[in-house]
Amino acid sequence: MRSLKRIWTLHSGKAVVINEALSNKWSFLHGSTVIQEGTLFHRTNVIRAVSPHAVCSVLFCSARLPQTLPFRGGHWQTALLALGASLPVRAQPQKKKKKVDVKREQAQKDRMKKKIKKLEKAAPELIPIEDFITPIKYSDSNRARSLPPLSFEETERRVLLMKKWSLFKQKQAQAEKKAIQTLVEAQQEALKELRLESEELYQAAIRRDEGLFPFERDGPDYTPPLPGYDPPEGKCVDITKVYTQ
Template sequence: MATSMVHLCRSNFLRIPCLCSQTARSFFTMNGALCFRATQLLYAEPPKKKKRVDPKQEMMRQQRILKRMKKIQFKMGDPELKPIEEFRTDKKLLLDDKRKRDTPALTYEEQERRALLQKDWARHKFQEHVTETNLIQALLRSQEKALKELRAESEELYQQAIQADSNLFPFEVKGPVYTPPIPGYAKDSPDGEYVDISKQYK
């Protein structure tokens, strides 16, 4: 009886896979050797957390940058422009008291004459404006009346009449100037021979 119990316990003990020598040997050989292992190479870094920037601080930072740029520009100075000799006046002439001329005082009669002349000119320009406005309005009324009569006669002619004329633009006019050219003035100038000595900037 004791022998059968030992045999039964031994058979049950051998059925446990973790304690069986044969099963343990197959466990290591089937799954490979126990070596050092490493994960795959990752050529990257974990994402950085976005910093929350205060809009007021960002605005102050931009203002500081603008101030620095203005200081640098002030130190460098404005860019040098091309000189215009005609607009430059000799300082000696400006300091010369002999060349200074006082404006003559106007009399009362002269002041009244100029004031009346200015009023007459203002009335003349106002009347000219009213006349031109009335003329334009009369022309527009005549045009509208003619278009109505034309439309009553023929719709096709009316559509052709209201088309824009492409030949009107560009409009160029060459009229009189303040100083009309004098023939032969360059040769017989009262100031003598004229030589252009202005500098050329390229």
């Protein structure tokens, strides 16, 4: 009689009976005693699922020993008698697929189609002419800054100052009108005398001066120009609104 060992080992989270004849020496923990066995194992198809933390047991029976087989076929295969650990998964586990409600999706598509039809039926929006629209900030007559009330003396002083200024500008305008009228009368008198002397000279005097226009002049300026100042060119920012139909 030859002893036959059936070895229970953890494989993929379950205790499974080894189903290949293997040759190697192993140590199994049975209770508190370490049992070392090292011979051949007989092929069997018995598989029993137990807790992953179950203790491996060794059973003995008699049978004819089969031909020995190697422990591992290659580096890519996991040993059946070893506690194999899966490779670390470097990814998030797959999320649970949501149940697709066909009726709800169809209702959403129908609502979108109705909105598109409604927009197609609406008249195209006209492009507004901004020059004809007065901004609200310009039409608002409310003063944003509140001024302190003036005293009676300050009010009287400003009124008298305004009256004096008005009188001064009135006299200035009258003097300018009088000077212009005097010059025009003198010009007309000179043209009459010139016409009596020569008609050709009179026509040449009243002829339009083609070199008078365009008329250009500089000043007077509030501040004198700075010598050697190079003004910057600046930049142009286009703020024109673009409307799409």
